[in-house]
Amino acid sequence: MASKRELVIVGGGPAGMAAALAANKSGVRDILLLERDQYLGGILNQCIHPGFGLHRFKAELTGPEYAGRFIKMVGDSPEIEVSLRSFVVKLTGEKLLSYLRPGAFEEIEAGAVILATGARERTREMIHIPGSRPAGVYPAGLAQKMINIEGWLPGREAVIVGSGDIGLIMARRMVMEGMKVKAVIEIQKTSRGLARNVVQCLEDYGIPLYLSHKITKIHGADRVEKVDVVEVDKNFNEKPGTGFALACDTVLVSVGLIPENELLELAGAEIDRATNTPIAPEVNLTSIAGIFACGNACKIYDLVDWVSRDSEKAGKMAAEYLKTRWNTQTQIL
Amino acid sequence: MKRLMTCIECPKGCRLTAGVGGRRLISVTGQKCPRGKKYAKREVESPMRTLTTTVLTSRLELKMLPVRTNKPIPKSKLLEAMKAVKRMTLISPVRTGSVIAPNFLGLDADLIATRDLGKKL
Numbered sequence: 001m002a003s004k005r006e007l008v009i010v011g012g013g014p015a016g017m018a019a020a021l022a023a024n025k026s027g028v029r030d031i032l033l034l035e036r037d038q039y040l041g042g043i044l045n046q047c048i049h050p051g052f053g054l055h056r057f058k059a060e061l062t063g064p065e066y067a068g069r070f071i072k073m074v075g076d077s078p079e080i081e082v083s084l085r086s087f088v089v090k091l092t093g094e095k096l097l098s099y100l101r102p103g104a105f106e107e108i109e110a111g112a113v114i115l116a117t118g119a120r121e122r123t124r125e126m127i128h129i130p131g132s133r134p135a136g137v138y139p140a141g142l143a144q145k146m147i148n149i150e151g152w153l154p155g156r157e158a159v160i161v162g163s164g165d166i167g168l169i170m171a172r173r174m175v176m177e178g179m180k181v182k183a184v185i186e187i188q189k190t191s192r193g194l195a196r197n198v199v200q201c202l203e204d205y206g207i208p209l210y211l212s213h214k215i216t217k218i219h220g221a222d223r224v225e226k227v228d229v230v231e232v233d234k235n236f237n238e239k240p241g242t243g244f245a246l247a248c249d250t251v252l253v254s255v256g257l258i259p260e261n262e263l264l265e266l267a268g269a270e271i272d273r274a275t276n277t278p279i280a281p282e283v284n285l286t287s288i289a290g291i292f293a294c295g296n297a298c299k300i301y302d303l304v305d306w307v308s309r310d311s312e313k314a315g316k317m318a319a320e321y322l323k324t325r326w327n328t329q330t331q332i333l
Numbered sequence: 334m335k336r337l338m339t340c341i342e343c344p345k346g347c348r349l350t351a352g353v354g355g356r357r358l359i360s361v362t363g364q365k366c367p368r369g370k371k372y373a374k375r376e377v378e379s380p381m382r383t384l385t386t387t388v389l390t391s392r393l394e395l396k397m398l399p400v401r402t403n404k405p406i407p408k409s410k411l412l413e414a415m416k417a418v419k420r421m422t423l424i425s426p427v428r429t430g431s432v433i434a435p436n437f438l439g440l441d442a443d444l445i446a447t448r449d450l451g452k453k454l
């Protein structure tokens with residue numbers, strides 16, 4: 001038997017927390033915030049570097065500090081119920097939602113749903129790097145979790161593919177932890193990451209950034225042994241005679257994020273296959289009325305400050321939807 | 334002497350052109366806010382960075398506690414600071430902002446916790 005809840009938010013990262021707080025402020029009194037991890041804060045927990053909150057809080061915070069401010073606000077809101085270690089397995093277009101939590105399987109009939117499920121990292125397979133499949137190839141964010149949360153080092157000598165911000169941040173982090181970072185390889189003519197990260201993460205430590213270069217092969221039987229690198233022309237074709245090899249035991253792949261929208265797909269909403277974003281006329285909306293998407297699930301953001309800002313709008317939109325629906329239903333009765 | 338640099342104070346990353354005489358800043362252009370000038374001056378005189386890293390814990394709810402210096406420290410001291418961090422083990426619960434090491438390495442900055450961390454349940 002499904003229990004009824006006014007608003008259910010899936011994901012307790014910066015997007016989900018901002019949406020919950022804004023919905024509550026806009027008059028929604030019954031909010032359930034589901035988080036699959038054992039803490040709120042999402043990916044911010046592993047982003048221990050500074051650079052967050054310059055717009056939002058006019059202060060340069062680390063990820064955990066930025067998350068901490070929202071976690072406190074959520075904790076101070078009695079109308080927001082937080083359920084940790086809660087993994088949503090099903091969502092229908094009628095807003096029936098099922099989730100698992102330790103010791104229980106729960107079913108809920110939600111008035112409105114906000115999906116704040118974040119994004120996944122693009123993998124080696126998605127950029128087609130040929131070669132063997134040894135251990136030692138990691139998406140950059142996974143390596144970040146290994147080092148900052150689990151306290152392990154992924155290897156000793158690393159090459160980073162792609163110059164996204166996570167890869168740049170990880171270059172510095174690995175050097176600080178005593179690893180050697182041989183190079184960052186970027187196929188485009190310019191870095192994908194913020195200029196400040198190229199300066200403070202690569203230039204500060206003398207890590208070479210090879211623009212207009214790509215990895216043509218990963219070598220290694222059990223463990224990565226080396227990678228082949230070559231320069232490319234403006235059409236991304238290899239320039240003959242420019243190849244060289246870099247010995248390393250670790251390859252970090254930092255080539256962008258893809259919104260995580262499996263639940264939305266299960267519910268039958270329209271998804272853009274190229275970007276994995278919801279097809280909708282406006283940010284935060286989906287093709288199903290009453291189901292919203294915010295944060296990186298809606299589109300990939302550069303700054304968490306904008307995630308918070310836009311997710312607050314999602315919270316307000318959900319509150320507005322619930323009010324209108326209530327009015328319509330009362331009229332019918 | 335002219336020196337090109339990128340301001341790292343915020344995500345805008347302004348391209349600065351600094352006029353430099355020895356280790357002194359003489360002029361700067363390209364900044365979109367006053368922080369750019371301050372950054373250029375410090376970068377020429379003695380570059381500073383905030384250290385963020387993790388400290389090993391014992392019997393607390395997470396294995397690693399994220400920490401940072403509460404103000405920037407000389408860039409040249411970062412790796413030495415990391416060596417000192419590696420020798421630490423945190424054994425008591427902390428709150429965000431708790432001082433882990435006061436006047437860390439005599440650098441006039443405290444090493445502080447950047448999240449709450451309780452006892453292992």
